[in-house]
Amino acid sequence: MGTLLEPKLPDAGLAGSYINGAWHWPADGRTITIENPSRRAPICDVGRGTSAEVDLAVQAARAAQPAWRSLAAAERGKLLTELGRRLEENAEEVARVLAAESGNAIKTQSRGEAMGAAGVLKYYGGVAVEQKGETLPLGPGLLSYSTREPHGVVGSIIPWNSPLQLGCVKISMALSTGNCLVLKPAEDAPLAILKLVELADGLFPPGVFNVVTGLGEEAGAAIANHPGIDKVSFTGSSEVGKLIGHAAADRIAKLTLELGGKSPTIVFPDAIANGRLDSAAQQVANAMRFARQGQSCTAGSRLFVHKDIWDALMPTVAEKSAALKVGDALDPDVDMGAVVNSERYGEIRAYVAEAQAEGATFLIGEVPEEEPAGFTPNPTIITGVDNDWRIAREEVFGPVMVAIPFEDEAEVIEMANDTHYGLAAFLFTHDISRITRLTRAIDAGWIQVNQGGGQIPGMSYGGTKQSGMGSEYSIEGALEAYTYRKCVTINIEDGA
Ligand code: NAD
Numbered sequence: 001m002g003t004l005l006e007p008k009l010p011d012a013g014l015a016g017s018y019i020n021g022a023w024h025w026p027a028d029g030r031t032i033t034i035e036n037p038s039r040r041a042p043i044c045d046v047g048r049g050t051s052a053e054v055d056l057a058v059q060a061a062r063a064a065q066p067a068w069r070s071l072a073a074a075e076r077g078k079l080l081t082e083l084g085r086r087l088e089e090n091a092e093e094v095a096r097v098l099a100a101e102s103g104n105a106i107k108t109q110s111r112g113e114a115m116g117a118a119g120v121l122k123y124y125g126g127v128a129v130e131q132k133g134e135t136l137p138l139g140p141g142l143l144s145y146s147t148r149e150p151h152g153v154v155g156s157i158i159p160w161n162s163p164l165q166l167g168c169v170k171i172s173m174a175l176s177t178g179n180c181l182v183l184k185p186a187e188d189a190p191l192a193i194l195k196l197v198e199l200a201d202g203l204f205p206p207g208v209f210n211v212v213t214g215l216g217e218e219a220g221a222a223i224a225n226h227p228g229i230d231k232v233s234f235t236g237s238s239e240v241g242k243l244i245g246h247a248a249a250d251r252i253a254k255l256t257l258e259l260g261g262k263s264p265t266i267v268f269p270d271a272i273a274n275g276r277l278d279s280a281a282q283q284v285a286n287a288m289r290f291a292r293q294g295q296s297c298t299a300g301s302r303l304f305v306h307k308d309i310w311d312a313l314m315p316t317v318a319e320k321s322a323a324l325k326v327g328d329a330l331d332p333d334v335d336m337g338a339v340v341n342s343e344r345y346g347e348i349r350a351y352v353a354e355a356q357a358e359g360a361t362f363l364i365g366e367v368p369e370e371e372p373a374g375f376t377p378n379p380t381i382i383t384g385v386d387n388d389w390r391i392a393r394e395e396v397f398g399p400v401m402v403a404i405p406f407e408d409e410a411e412v413i414e415m416a417n418d419t420h421y422g423l424a425a426f427l428f429t430h431d432i433s434r435i436t437r438l439t440r441a442i443d444a445g446w447i448q449v450n451q452g453g454g455q456i457p458g459m460s461y462g463g464t465k466q467s468g469m470g471s472e473y474s475i476e477g478a479l480e481a482y483t484y485r486k487c488v489t490i491n492i493e494d495g496a
Contacts, residue, residue: 005106005330007096009044010194016047017213018197020060021206026053032187032215037103037338038328038374046190049214051222054182057210058228061153061180064207069150069178077128079203080172084121086199087168091115098164098192099329103338103375106330108291114192116454117168120473123457124172127475131177133485143490148483150178151254152230155223157216157244159236160189160340161295166235167193171209173478174233182210182229184219188340216240227251231482234258237395238420238466256470256481258297259463260395261423263444264416265300266406269309271428271450280428280450281316287426287452290321290379293339294399298424300452302392303381303403304412310405314363314383321379322364328374338375339398345375348398352380355391360384363403387415395421409434413441422465426452445471
């Protein structure tokens with residue numbers, strides 16, 4: 001084991017909500033204890049904000065919004081760029097906090113997330129000026145044009161699996177377009193966001209960027225239902241996404257949902273031809289997101305391998321996946337950390353136990369019945385599974401992948417699309433005609449070919465089917481989701 005890195009926590013006295021440019025403890029003094037899942041030990045307490053804090057934050061955001069929207073987009077962009085710069089400068093410190101609370105290894109995940117989040121802020125900072133409207137030539141005497149207008153106050157709710165990245169996406173999209181924001185981080189992992197707030201303190205005018213820490217059914221539900229929130233932007237499970245959608249529909253609040261997935265990874269024989277076995281197997285293993293304990297919405301968690309290469313590919317994929325060093329997320333040598341809490345560990349274990357009872361075979365891994373010292377299951381690949389088993393259909397959100405052989409293209413397209421989800425897909429083939437056919441046929445918002453990388457600022461990202469609505473990571477996504485088009489038609493008087 002390497003020497004464990006230690007996080008420098010947000011100042012404990014400051015670790016409540018951040019409202020109207022100041023730290024705020026809930027009036028009733030209630031707190032939530034944040035735990036380190038790698039060590040199963042408490043880290044610190046944060047305020048348990050409720051509808052009272054959400055209400056204060058919404059009032060502050062509403063008061064700040066007229067001035068914020070009137071600021072030139074380029075000026076708003078400059079502030080986002082500056083926040084990105086500050087985050088980059090403090091990335092190591094923020095990454096340690098992130099690793100401690102989320103269980104995502106500092107080496108493979110949390111450092112990259114901190115830098116990626118800074119990149120998102122800088123991207124939106126740069127493109128904030130690109131908020132163009134339309135004009136139509138209507139002949140002399142008439143001028144018609146449209147502008148992009150912010151919705152007003154955005155309420156964003158995010159999960160714990162990549163909180164900093166997702167938080168920075170929400171901040172960037174809302175603020176660059178002239179909206180003010182009330183952000184609720186997940187109760188398991190709000191600390192990296194609070195570190196970000198420390199970095200942002202004093203940067204934006206008070207009320208523009210507010211954070212309320214609290215539970216989903218309290219602070220989260222208060223955001224979803226608040227009449228002063230014009231747009232709700234939610235990232236999390238499809239189950240909670242449906243509740244949020246109902247609440248937003250009641251007042252026609254605008255809505256973006258980034259939800260769960262059960263993404264297919266499909267490997268054709270030519271992918272491993274010409275000496276590519278090793279590199280293809282590595283990319284397949286990356287696509288499965290074992291290094292994030294499988295706790296990634298885009299995890300390629302259903303691996304479909306052509307029957308002709310099953311025997312050649314599977315041992316190498318298994319070897320690469322099993323080679324990940326599992327342990328404390330703050331150990332600089334560890335590749336794969338801990339799943340976020342005991343409840344999640346139990347859920348993962350239950351899926352595996354059910355598959356085992358149905359007769360599945362374990363190619364690698366196990367999820368021990370006894371919870372380990374940290375919630376650190378090993379990478380697990382299960383075979384002998386049908387595509388209609390629960391473990392192949394539902395989002396396990398742990399390092400548990402199913403591998404299923406296929407015979408031909410038509411069969412694998414049918415299996416890949418036989419799901420309620422449509423978030424991501426990974427194709428492994430070098431046949432351009434096949435790539436074109438499959439990228440057209442597969443229901444997914446994001447398809448990667450011969451690689452298993454992360455989201456790219458500038459490229460739209462979002463799911464179809466029950467994986468969500470709307471898209472993020474691009475200025476086009478921000479404009480569609482965080483503004484409305486206002487059309488103006490002017491009858492120009494003849495000045496002659
Ligand atoms: P979750 O839905 O349980 O929680 C997400 C957030 O919603 C948390 O902040 C939580 O406090 C809040 N919440 C919970 N109940 C609520 C309620 N009744 N009203 C309002 N808010 C409520 O999700 P999770 O388990 O924390 O995160 C994992 C899920 O997120 C997975 O399904 C994963 O696929 C999904 N996810 C999707 C994306 C994407 O971009 N599509 C990215 C990351 C994670």
